[in-house]
Amino acid sequence: MKQQRFAVIVLFALIIASSLTSIGSYSSTCRLVNEDMDRALALALQEQQSDVISQDTIRTFNNHLQITELRGKATLAVDTCGQKFKAYAHCSEATIFSLSDQRPATILWALTGFWAMLICYRHRQSLVGEPLSVSNTNRNVFGGLTYLEDDGCFYAADGRQVQLTPMQHQLMEMFFLSPSHSLTKTEICNALWPKKPDASETLYTLIRRLKPVVEHHSDLKIESDRSKAYRLEIR
Structure with missing residues (x-):
């Protein structure tokens, strides 16, 4: 700064x-x-x-x-x-x-x-993010995408930080912390919108906007199981 x-x-x-x-x-x-x-x-x-x-x-x-x-x-x-x-x-x-x-x-x-x-x-470089430090060992790697638990950030394969909205970041964090990299619709809605009676449309919009970001920065894709569950898969 x-x-x-x-x-x-x-x-x-x-x-x-x-x-x-x-x-x-x-x-x-x-x-x-x-x-x-x-x-x-x-x-x-x-x-x-x-x-x-x-x-x-x-x-x-x-x-x-x-x-x-x-x-x-x-x-x-x-x-x-x-x-x-x-x-x-x-x-x-x-x-x-x-x-x-x-x-x-x-x-x-x-x-x-x-x-x-x-x-x-x-300024553009700062928006993209700083290169990922190779010395940081506390990380979760899946499909070319890295999640560092120390700073709570996602990094692409080239070491640049992936820019996500707060909701997108929270959802991706849930995917990575899940052993199977899958989440039910109920789990997501209860975690992201606990006070909203029906967050189906909001979840659909979030998933739709997150998909191209994930596919652009990694070898992953978000698959839907009849809109009842979502999972990260390697393409």
């Missing part, structure tokens, strides 16, 4: 670091672009000695841009809201982003994605 919590904390730290690195690079580039455009516009207006924005102004403006990638992408505009003439230059956020150095952020995002996939893989 502590390892999972630590892994999630690291994941969030990587996400924050990646985001801050990307935003920092964008902000730095945005500042440089604005400074370059403002300087180029001031030089262009100074050279033409006129407040009129013309094709020559745009050509001169582009020639004074030190960031060559901005040429042809920056836009000149005139602020008509104020009483005084004011020209300014701007470009799109996409242009600024393309000019920013996103390589460090890309590396961090790649590490973030790798770490996220590793967490998902570990």
